[in-house]
Amino acid sequence: MDEQGLNQMEIEMQRTLDSLSKYISSGKNNKEHLRNVLEPFSQLLKYTNLEVNVSVTIRYYACQKCKKLIHVSELGNAIRLPCAESHVFCNNQCLKALIEDMTLRNILDWKELSVCPSCFQKIPENLIFAAYGGREYFNKLLYEERDKKLNFQCLICLENYQVKDGITLECDHRFCNTCLSAHLKANIDERKIDDKNLKCPNDCNMPIDVNIIKYLVDDATFQKYLKFSITGWQPTGEDAKEIYFQCPGAGCENMILLPSNLEEYKCEHCNHESCPKCRDKPHKGNTCEAYAKWKAENDQADIKFNELMNQNNWVNCPWCRQPIERVTGCKFMVCNSVACRGAKYFCFDCKKGLNADHEAHICLRT
Known part of the structure; x- marks a missing residue:
């Protein structure tokens, strides 16, 4: 190759290198453009059987989240990890977004999953806290997330609730506010306010503290509870x-x-x-x-007698209340009990007392 050819080749090589330098300095990430620059240069080197020794100085770093190129002059505003490769993030927003991606937005797993996506080195805690606005705010987020995750099964309705929507009694049994409130109100309305009734619904006999009662029931019910407590008091x-x-x-x-x-x-x-x-x-x-026992026995006897009357189609005379049986005949009845002695009449169908036998009346069948 003559001197003129060498000069021309040198000019072409310089032009290519200048173009490559401008491209790298621009921070652009266009692979097609880079290929268009390097292919002619590569062909030229092959043709001339030459080699190029290049000294590379890194002037840009790619953000580990958004891949944006950060010039070395702007690293002071970036988040730089202490790993050997000095991986970086544009800012706290990119670091926070990466942590949320790595943890699948379950921030409770932040310690195990907050790692550099390139070298898998753990991201320092102080950088994570800063990305979330400080340690105090980060801990608040953890508490709120933990509160969302924690839940329990109400022992009454068997539904699942968050801890904040339930009450844990001293016996460690836990109920949702709605069920325990209904349990308390039902007993208070029925005047059942002693420890035998206002106790854990799980039958462990643990009395429910008055502060829990006040917290769960409405003011009117709590005032009723106080009133019944006073009226149930007895001198000692x-x-x-x-x-x-x-x-x-x-x-x-x-x-x-x-x-x-x-x-x-x-x-x-x-x-x-x-x-x-x-x-x-x-x-x-x-x-x-003794009276309660007698009353219970008689109440039971009355129930059985009423069942017997229904089975045999008996009715009570409206005048003397004695049971009467109709064997045959029409609906007009004459009562022959000791009290009525055949002088009282009534309708068997509507049980209405009549002043005379077969007296006309409006029969409203009962």
Whole structure:
């Protein structure tokens, strides 16, 4: 090759190198353009059987998240990892986005999964805290996320709830606020406010603390609870000769101290008569226990007798209340009981008392 040819080749090589230098300095990432620059240069080297020794100085770093090129002059504003390759992030936003991607947005796994995506070195905690606005804010996020994850199964409705939506009793049994509130309100409305009733619904006999009751029920129900607590109080010690009694009469709120040996009391406000001890009907001469047993036995007998009447198609005479059986005949009945003695009449179908046999009436069958 003559001198003129060498000069021309030198000019072409310089032009190619200048173009390559400008491309690298621009920070662009266009592979097609780079190929167009290098292919002629490569062919020229082959043709001339020459070699090129290149000294490379890294002037750009790629962000590990968005891949944007960061010039060395801008590294002061970037997040630089302490790994051997000095991997970088554009800013805290890119680092935070990478952590959320690596943890699949489950920030509770941040310690195990927060690593450099290129060299897998752990990302220092101080850089992670900074990316989230500081340690205090990061810990707050962890607490909120942990609170979302923690849940329990209510022992009443068997549904799953977050911990913040439930109450854990001293016995360590846990219920949702709705179920435990309903349990408390139902017992309070029925005046069942002692420890035998206001206890853990899981049948462990652990009484429910008054502060939990106040927290769960509405104000009106809690005031009712306080009122029943007061009215259920009984004197002790030397005062045990008296009892604190509230009249069970409908709508009556009369409360009074009565002698503990009093067997019956007629309310001075509503005239309702009752036993001061069991609050049932007066049963003078019988203990409350004996009366309760007799009442239960008779109630059961009444139930069985009513079943017998229905089975045999008997009806009660509207005049004397004695059971009457119709064997044959029409619906007009004559009662021959000791009380009526054949002088009282009624309709078997509607049970209406009549003034005469076969008296015309509007029969409303019952």
